[in-house]
Amino acid sequence: MASATSPPREREAGSGAGPARAGAPPEKSEQEFQADFDAAVAADERIEPRDWMPDAYRATLVRQIAQHAHSEIIGMQPEANWITRAPSLRRKAILMAKVQDEAGHGLYLYGAAETLGADREELLDKLHSGRQKYSSIFNYPTLTWADVGAIGWLVDGAAITNQVPLCRCSYGPYARAMVRVCKEESFHQRQGYELLLALSRGTPAQRAMAQDAVDRWWWPSLMMFGPPDEASSHSARSMAWKIKRHSNDELRQRFVDICVPQAESLGLTLPDPELTWNAERGHWDFGPIDWQEFQEILKGNGPCNAQRLEQRRRAHDDGAWVREAAAAHAAKQRSRPVEPPAHQERQPAGAHTAAPRAARSGDR
Amino acid sequence: MTATAPPALALLPPADDALVLSHRLGEWAGHAPVLEEEVALANIALDLLGQARALYAELRDELGSEDEIAYLREERAFRNCQLVEQPNEDFAHTIVRQLYFSAYQLPLHHRLASCVPVAAKAAQETAYHLDHAEQWTLRLGDGTEESHARMQRAADALWRYTGELFEPIEGLDIDWHGLRAEWSGTLTDVFGRAGLTVPDGPGTGAWSAGAGRQGLHTEPFGRMLAEMQHLHRSHPGASW
Amino acid sequence: MTGTDWPLWEVFVRSRRGLSHTHAGSLHAPDAHMALRNARDLFTRRSEGVSLWVVPAGEITASSPDEKDPFFEPAGDKPYRHPTFYEVPEGVQNL
Numbered sequence: 001m002a003s004a005t006s007p008p009r010e011r012e013a014g015s016g017a018g019p020a021r022a023g024a025p026p027e028k029s030e031q032e033f034q035a036d037f038d039a040a041v042a043a044d045e046r047i048e049p050r051d052w053m054p055d056a057y058r059a060t061l062v063r064q065i066a067q068h069a070h071s072e073i074i075g076m077q078p079e080a081n082w083i084t085r086a087p088s089l090r091r092k093a094i095l096m097a098k099v100q101d102e103a104g105h106g107l108y109l110y111g112a113a114e115t116l117g118a119d120r121e122e123l124l125d126k127l128h129s130g131r132q133k134y135s136s137i138f139n140y141p142t143l144t145w146a147d148v149g150a151i152g153w154l155v156d157g158a159a160i161t162n163q164v165p166l167c168r169c170s171y172g173p174y175a176r177a178m179v180r181v182c183k184e185e186s187f188h189q190r191q192g193y194e195l196l197l198a199l200s201r202g203t204p205a206q207r208a209m210a211q212d213a214v215d216r217w218w219w220p221s222l223m224m225f226g227p228p229d230e231a232s233s234h235s236a237r238s239m240a241w242k243i244k245r246h247s248n249d250e251l252r253q254r255f256v257d258i259c260v261p262q263a264e265s266l267g268l269t270l271p272d273p274e275l276t277w278n279a280e281r282g283h284w285d286f287g288p289i290d291w292q293e294f295q296e297i298l299k300g301n302g303p304c305n306a307q308r309l310e311q312r313r314r315a316h317d318d319g320a321w322v323r324e325a326a327a328a329h330a331a332k333q334r335s336r337p338v339e340p341p342a343h344q345e346r347q348p349a350g351a352h353t354a355a356p357r358a359a360r361s362g363d364r
Numbered sequence: 365m366t367a368t369a370p371p372a373l374a375l376l377p378p379a380d381d382a383l384v385l386s387h388r389l390g391e392w393a394g395h396a397p398v399l400e401e402e403v404a405l406a407n408i409a410l411d412l413l414g415q416a417r418a419l420y421a422e423l424r425d426e427l428g429s430e431d432e433i434a435y436l437r438e439e440r441a442f443r444n445c446q447l448v449e450q451p452n453e454d455f456a457h458t459i460v461r462q463l464y465f466s467a468y469q470l471p472l473h474h475r476l477a478s479c480v481p482v483a484a485k486a487a488q489e490t491a492y493h494l495d496h497a498e499q500w501t502l503r504l505g506d507g508t509e510e511s512h513a514r515m516q517r518a519a520d521a522l523w524r525y526t527g528e529l530f531e532p533i534e535g536l537d538i539d540w541h542g543l544r545a546e547w548s549g550t551l552t553d554v555f556g557r558a559g560l561t562v563p564d565g566p567g568t569g570a571w572s573a574g575a576g577r578q579g580l581h582t583e584p585f586g587r588m589l590a591e592m593q594h595l596h597r598s599h600p601g602a603s604w
Numbered sequence: 605m606t607g608t609d610w611p612l613w614e615v616f617v618r619s620r621r622g623l624s625h626t627h628a629g630s631l632h633a634p635d636a637h638m639a640l641r642n643a644r645d646l647f648t649r650r651s652e653g654v655s656l657w658v659v660p661a662g663e664i665t666a667s668s669p670d671e672k673d674p675f676f677e678p679a680g681d682k683p684y685r686h687p688t689f690y691e692v693p694e695g696v697q698n699l
Contacts, residue, residue: 051669073399080393084588087596088431088604089383089420092390093413099393100406104646107399111630114612120632121609145595145604177629184650195604203602311394319397321514322455325507326634327610332506333635398610400631400642407645499637 028052041242046172049115057241060234061171062118063132064243069109070127070134074308076102078142079151087145094191095148101184108177115173128313136294137224139302146199146206146213152192154214154221154259160185161255162225170242193262200267214263215271222286223294225252256284369479372423374535377577378472379419380444383434384585385465386412387592388452397455404496408462411489418482435596439579439586446576447525449585456504456514460522463497467550468529468543470494475538498554505558512559519555520563527567531577611660613639617647618655625657633658 028036033052040047047053076099083099086092110120126132137155142148163185166178199210226232226248238244246254256275263270274287297305389409396402420430427433447465452458470490476483504511530544555562575581596604610632616625628647633639639658647653667675683689692699 048669050666076394076402083390083393084387084591085595087435087599087602089413089417089434091604093410093417096390096393096406096410096413100403100410100649103396103399103402103406104649107403107631107646108629110399114630119609180629198604202604203599205599206602315395315397318395319401319455321508321510322397322401322504323610323634325511326503326638327507328511329503329507330635398632400633400646403645403649404642407649496641499641503634503638 041170044168044170044242046175047170048172056237057243058116060238060241060243061174062113062116064238065109065113065116065174066118066123066126066132067134069106069113069123070132071138072102072106072109074127074134074138074312076106077308077311078138078140078304079148081142082145082148085145086148091195098152098188098191101188105181105184108180112171112173112177124316128309128316130300130309133298135224136297136302137220138308139297139304140216140220141303143216144209144213146196146209147217149192149195149199149210150213150217152188152190153196153262154192154217155224156185156188156192157259158221158224158255160189161251161258165245165251168242168245174243193266196266196268210266211268214268218271219289219293222252222256222289223291225249225255227291227294253283256286260284368537370476370537371535372426374533375419375422375480376427377443377445377533378469378476379416379423379433380442381448381465381469382412382419383416384442384444384588385448385461386410386416387588388448388450388461389458391452392458405458408493408496411486411493415482415486415489418486422480422482431596435593439581439589441579442576442581442585442589443579444576444581445525445528446582446585447522447529449576449581449588450522450525451584453518454514455500456511456518457522459497459500459504460515460518462493463501463551463554464522464526464529466490466494466497467547467554468526471543471546472538475543476536494550501554501558501560505555505560515558516560519560523563523565523567525567528576533577610634611662613643613658614661614664615639615643615647616657616659617643617653619652620654625655628652630661636660 034054037047037051037053037057040051047057079095079102080099083092083095086095110123113123114120123132127134137158142151160182163178163182167175167182169175169178196210196214199206201207226235229235229247229249232248235244235247239247260270260275272287274285276285278285296302300306386409389405389412392405392409393402396405416434417430420427420433423433424430428436447461450457450461470487470493473483473487473490477487501515504515506512529547530540532540551562611634612630613633613636614630615628617628618625628643631639631642631646633642636658640656643656643658648656679685
């Protein structure tokens with residue numbers, strides 16, 4: 001990592017392109033850079049990829065965005081576990097589209113991380129070797145179909161509560177990725193709620209399945225907001241930088257307040273005997289969270305930690321020959337001097353597909 | 365080509381093809397060789413599932429709701445070709461299966477477009493599926509020694525399931541010879557540019573020509589259906 | 605770029621006819637054709653676009669934030685380029 005005085009990276013949107021310099025500007029001092037940065041954050045302006053930023057800000061963002069991206073792609077697994085068993089064609093389509101969205105969200109987020117000079121391949125490597133984390137929630141297993149609903153309602157619900165404020169995060173590319181993610185995720189939570197509602201109004205066996213899933217996913221989703229404020233090491237600084245806008249406990253409370261009436265409408269019970277309305281605070285009080293369990297899972301001792309990472313690594317390793325072959329083909333094409341590659345000029349066999357062509361100025 | 369709508373039951377084989385292939389592609393979720401391909405394979409799977417559902421809707425009077433058709437028939441009642449039920453294996457097998465099938469499905473949809481409205485929309489999707497398979501075939505056939513070998517192996521292994529694609533489906537009054545010629549033309553062209561050899565031989569096993577269309581399937585299909593239908597069948601009459 | 609590392613492409617989407625292409629994000633692909641395909645799948649799966657551009661990220665030349673002042677400040681003191689600079693007598697319309 002460059003020292004704080006080094007010039008901003010010559011990267012826009014992750015490219016290695018240097019800017020065309022029109023005469024070097026007078027050197028700014030570190031203090032001036034820092035002052036500009038502080039002023040921009042204070043004025044609620046966005047920091048953009050090639051702006052000067054403190055090294056610690058960059059490192060925090062890379063860590064957070066990478067972890068977020070990893071969570072999206074590991075998060076595909078517990079739900080993909082049910083794609084082949086979805087009990088109706090309608091549900092099968094919804095679930096496939098949702099899991100696909102998660103891959104898409106992972107891509108948006110890796111893209112945002114790449115604007116900070118982190119390479120996706122490197123980040124994946126850190127995930128695969130356990131040097132970077134993903135959200136612990138995905139280390140719980142999906143045991144029944146109702147778990148797909150509980151994940152949509154509670155896990156995506158908690159994620160949205162966390163993510164909506166990130167749309168105003170001080171780092172531009174992250175904020176923009178989150179706007180896209182939040183827009184697309186709104187269907188995720190709804191489909192989960194609708195799924196549970198169908199079960200809750202269904203046969204006794206379906207109803208029991210739904211209640212069991214909510215019992216198992218409620219506490220882990222509360223843990224998704226992270227440790228209590230007094231124990232959260234990075235929170236204060238991230239709030240000062242406007243990467244984070246609300247504290248863990250604030251968001252957790254907001255989530256509980258949203259869920260209680262929703263559970264009621266579902267006709268399901270949240271597994272916390274201490275849930276009571278506190279008129280004085282204007283919020284729902286809830287029981288203590290088992291942080292011991294949280295810590296254990298974080299350490300790698302959750303029910304699915306090993307399995308999730310193993311599947312991810314295997315997919316990556318098994319795919320190596322495919323990525324390699326495509327890169328090799330592209331390299332060969334570049335070194336073949338004769339006419340443009342045949343497959344881009346010809347209509348794809350089978351006619352009617354207009355082969356997409358490179359955008360030309362005439363297309364403006 | 366006739367513009368008279370075919371008897372509804374004639375649409376069952378293409379509908380089952382779409383459902384079964386969609387299911388197989390859905391198995392890739394979380395296992396694709398690169399993230400971009402997670403999104404691409406899911407898009408194709410969703411297109412195919414949409415096609416299957418639209419076709420099942422045409423069969424409602426004969427066979428019941430889409431879920432009854434998909435979840436409550438026994439293996440022997442499925443009319444999909446054996447090609448689409450073959451397991452994913454490696455990415456090369458999946459791509460060759462896509463190529464063989466899309467190169468058949470596209471001209472089929474073109475022929476049905478005038479009398480089956482669903483087919484007209486599906487043809488656009490299928491054109492995209494064929495392009496996807498073609499692009500990957502070109503890259504993997506040409507890329508590295510390993511990718512070339514894997515593709516040729518997959519092309520040879522799946523070849524025996526291609527013959528039945530051209531066994532006429534009862535009630536579909538189309539020019540099957542022309543369809544086959546178009547299919548062969550596509551394959552010869554794509555394989556030629558990818559540096560792959562079009563396999564020799566009749567494109568059938570010893571006894572199985574047209575067998576999928578008659579409800580005779582390969583062993584992996586029974587296990588696939590068991591997985592697909594288990595939950596639905598465990599709760600008779602429930603709605604989801 | 606290592607053997608299996610695909611280059612980065614910037615994606616621009618025209619959301620509907622009559623609008624310019626707008627930067628949507630980036631993705632990896634081995635070549636331009638696959639970049640377009642991937643962009644179609646990733647950025648237009650909810651019918652967000654009618655046309656796509658993909659550009660190798662390394663080919664973009666960008667102005668530097670260091671040069672923000674010399675680049676963009678000089679335009680700041682020419683308010684006469686904007687219609688609001690001019691006084692319009694009350695009652696005069698369509699000007």
